[in-house]
Amino acid sequence: MIRILLRFNSELEIEDKDGDRAAHHAAFGDEPAVMELLARAGADLNARNKRRQTALHIAVNKGHVGVVKTLLDLQCHPSLQVGNINEIMHAFNC
Numbered sequence: 001m002i003r004i005l006l007r008f009n010s011e012l013e014i015e016d017k018d019g020d021r022a023a024h025h026a027a028f029g030d031e032p033a034v035m036e037l038l039a040r041a042g043a044d045l046n047a048r049n050k051r052r053q054t055a056l057h058i059a060v061n062k063g064h065v066g067v068v069k070t071l072l073d074l075q076c077h078p079s080l081q082v083g084n085i086n087e088i089m090h091a092f093n094c
Contacts, residue, residue: 002034012043019050027055028062030068039074045075 012022023045027036035055041084046054052073056076073079 002037006037006041012038012041013047013067015049019046019048021049024049024053024054024058025045027058027064027067027071029065030059030062030067035067035070035074045071047076049094 005077015021020028021043023035023038023043024047026038035045048054054076056068056078059071
């Protein structure tokens with residue numbers, strides 16, 4: 001389904017009510033292959049949602065190691081921070 005949507009130039013940066021984009025949903029769903037497809041199509045993998053989380057924050061929080069590895073392999077910025085230290089600790093369940 002993702003390949004079909006990408007073939008027809010679907011908008012990659014549309015946000016839902018929480019500010020989540022396709023990359024955020026791929027991170028939530030533990031979909032490293034989808035993340036690779038989104039990257040090849042030009043999606044912003046460092047985009048933040050309304051809680052200031054990136055797809056990498058979400059993948060780490062959920063323990064989705066394959067997505068984390070894929071995002072790092074795709075050169076996602078690992079040092080983007082959520083905001084203040086309390087938000088960062090909450091985002092990573094520390």
